[in-house]
Each structure stands twice: as structure tokens, then as C-alpha cells.
Ligand SMILES: Nc1ncnc2c1ncn2[C@@H]1O[C@H](COP(=O)(O)OP(=O)(O)O)[C@@H](O)[C@H]1O
């Protein structure tokens with residue numbers, strides 16, 4: 001499903017972010033509402049703000065030391081109220097490489113998984129995963145679409 005198709009589905013919530021801080025703030029609110037075994041698929045172009053959003057998620061989970069993007073290591077694991085498994089598939093274009101990672105092991109480990117470039121997983125992405133799509137509007141503006149399951153928790 002492309003970002004645009006996803007935005008068209010019902011029951012999702014759209015948030016307008018005017019700065020990286022706004023995006024971190026939304027991430028923090030959602031991070032505080034995460035539950036064991038949540039899997040969240042993040043989509044959006046390079047520089048859209050996926051990693052920035054995960055920084056907020058980390059804050060919401062009470063993780064203080066969150067700085068790095070896992071782009072070079074594929075997965076970063078942080079211990080907060082729940083374990084945060086932060087996956088970035090940017091370097092992995094090939095479906096076989098992604099299959100070989102064994103990401104599924106993290107899905108039911110009791111922590112939460114945030115997956116950047118999740119669309120690359122295809123049908124390896126669990127059906128129950130929630131989705132966050134970030135669209136660049138201008139240099140500092142973003143439209144952040146939050147799938148219905150997560151959006152409900154924010155109400
Ligand atoms: N509203 C915004 N939300 C998120 N990031 C923003 C926003 N405005 C500007 N930025 C900047 O855009 C960049 C996003 O980078 P990053 O989070 O690494 O993107 P991605 O992980 O999607 O490639 C950062 O430099 C951030 O400061």
C-alpha cells in the first residue's frame with residue numbers, strides 16, 4: 001500500500017506537524033500508549049521524519065539516551081518501560097535480505113517494534129501492525145497519518 005493509498009483509508013487520524021519538535025511530541029504521546037508486541041510500520045520518504053518520530057516514541061517509553069538512527073546497523077534495541085526494537089530497512093532493498101534478518105523474532109518478544117521503510121517487508125509485515133505515514137508538505141511541515149488502532153488510543 002502506498003503512502004497515498006494509506007491516507008485514503010477510513011478511521012485514520014491526520015496530524016499536522018510544523019517542526020521536528022511537533023513530530024517528537026506526537027511520537028512521545030503515542031510512545032506512552034504503546035503495549036507489548038505492538039508493531040508499527042513507518043512509511044515516508046527519506047528525510048520525512050521517521051527517525052525523528054521514533055525519538056519521540058523513545059521518550060514516551062522513558063528512554064533518555066536515544067540519539068542514533070539504526071540505518072547502518074538495521075536494528076537498535078533500547079530498554080525503557082518496554083523494550084524498543086527500532087528497525088530501519090533503508091539499506092535492504094532485497095526481499096531475501098529482509099527475510100534473512102529474522103525480524104519476526106522481535107514481533108512477539110514482549111517489546112514494541114518500530115519499522116522504518118516497512119513497505120519493503122511486503123507480506124512479512126504482520127497484518128495486525130499499526131501504521132504511521134509521514135508526508136513532507138514543506139521544509140518544516142509534515143502530515144502524519146496514524147492508523148485507526150493507534151488513533152483510537154489517542155482519544
Ligand atoms: N515537522 C517535522 N517533522 C519531522 N522532521 C522535521 C520536521 N521539520 C523538519 N524536520 C527535519 O527533517 C529531518 C527528518 O529526518 P529523519 O527523522 O532522519 O527522517 P527519516 O528517518 O524519515 O529519513 C530532520 O533533520 C528534522 O529535523
Ligand SMILES: [Mg+2]
Pocket residue numbers: 050051052069088116
Ligand atoms: Mg530514518
